Amino acid sequence: MRRWTPYWLALPAWLWLAIFLVVPIAAMASVSLTTGNLIDGFTQTFSVSNYSDAIAKYSTQLVRSLVYGGVATVIMLVLGYPVAYWIAFKAGHRKSMFLFLLLLPFFVSFVLRTISWGFLLADDGILLGTLKGWGVLPQDFHVLATTVAVIGGLVYNFLPFMILPIYVALERVDPRVIEASYDLYASRLSTFRRVVLPLSLPGVFAGVLMTFVPATADPINAQVLGGTSNTMIGNIVQTEYLVNNDYPTASAISFTLMAVLLIGIFIYARALGTENVLEAAAR
Amino acid sequence: MPEDVPAIELDGVVKEYLAHGETVQAVKGVSLTIGEGEFFSLLGPSGCGKTTTMRMIAGFEEPTKGLVKLLGQDVTNVPPNKRDINMVFQSYALFPHMNVWENVAFGLRRKKVAEAEIKQRVGDILEIVDLTGREKRRPREMSGGQQQRVALARALVNRPRALLLDEPLGALDLKLRQQMQTELKRIQREVGITFVYVTHDQSEALTMSDRIAVMNDGLVEQLADPREIYERPASKFVAGFIGTSNLLSGTVDAVDGDLLVVRLGEHDRILVPGQAAAGDTVDLTVRPEKITISTERPEAGLSMVQGTVGELTYLGTYNSYAVALADGTEITVFQQNAIDSSTTAERGDTVWLSWRPQHSYTLS
């Protein structure tokens, strides 16, 4: 009987997943195939045209979201890797302090943080106002309501999710293995390229997943920091649901986004998760 | 290259670490010379500075004071990737994301050796360490002994001027360790490279080395060949650390030519070569297997002490007696197991212990 214990212990988690993930998804899937409106009611028509209509109407925002999410993820990788590297190898006994600092912003709500970024980037705010006062920037310079602001906000909000998994992977690299590389005539650069980087790839993989998916689907940054030309797919879902009450369209968009992300992740996992990259590094 | 240029020279090397705001001297001034092709061991208890010494030779640590020379050239400030020596790490430190072949080829590839030559040399070295056919394995798919041989091959394939090995057999079980000792010795003869071998296992150092530096607390206590280290330990520490030895302390009664006559108890008379004056207190040592145990008074001209047999232990090829002297000193005696496996004395018997004067040494 004892061997069943782990399953019993896992049961609450399975139930949780079933009730709060599987059921809503199934319900949404069903809603996405209905027609009608809030006043007359929705009927299950299995009309696939919800999807084709939604994609036709919002393909711009969908593509924009993927581009913003992708660009933000690349920037986070470029910014985050060195930070993770530095904390893992150079921070010494202050490691835990830096990790804490990294998590500190999470003690403030996500929306509030984004709004305060809005203040910071306001046309005549602390940053731009001061710089304009000094004459460093022209008077008509602005950041808010631009692509730069939205991507900047995404980077700012999700960066810790890139750094932490990379840090964990680097932290697990045996320092003796790095020394062995130096001992075997490798320079610093080639030690990084052939040993450290390949061994940290699982962390990079996790970091990219943990940032790209939520950044692409995020509505808050575009809403608070972006303008009318920066609408992302998350905003569309929100509007269709809460403002237009067009549940079928909102559900169809959500599923389309989910499908696109899953396919993207799958391709990405095939490219990076396999031995290919490691094999290239070994040469 | 002239014959007399040593492979490795350490000249007054000191290494200090800053730990919790305090300066710790891990190595307190080590000078030694290791010849080309020598099997040289650094032997000592854990924490005595062996690894630190070796890491300074490899270039991972810079000495606080002193010089490191390779083949007569000062390399004190040369980084490890520019030193023509390789290291075998205690934990092997194989590249986990590479297979055996790639691990072994790593150094040659960094040195931009032609691919055809790499193929040849990696193949040859894998044959020497008996790993042919396992090229595609990952380190985690191999046993400890196999990983050990990969680590060895990965270093040897570069044909370094010297190979540094930090307790390379420490993680292996006894049987495999003994097998690898023989194996290492064979490989060293075959490739003719200088080996610097770090170990805390005295029997390992004694069986494998041409010369041994016994280290204690950041200093070299004795540097000699295994026979001399064993037979003539230079200090109390070395005598105690290497094998089983008996330490005796007594007063010089008289000086008889180059022999000191030392008295312990009433019937005891120890003759030992050494320099001292009558009335001085001296420490001396004698190995358990040099002592003869008997129930009759030994012939004159031998050192002799009287005592009572305490513990008697049967150890297969020999018996071990613990004999307590009148002053409480305990002496261990090994006696070869005779054909009829009889013992000379039993627990509680009064016995004479005797040995030749030249088998005991005074200690500093």
Ligand SMILES: Nc1ncnc2c1ncn2[C@@H]1O[C@H](COP(=O)(O)OP(=O)(O)O)[C@@H](O)[C@H]1O
């Ligand atoms: N990086 C370091 N920082 C502080 N102390 C160290 C460091 N490395 C070694 N030590 C100290 O130096 C002494 C010698 O260490 P080590 O050379 O590793 O000894 P061994 O290899 O003989 O066991 C030990 O007391 C150890 O604690």
Ligand SMILES: [Mg+2]
């Ligand atoms: Mg050590």
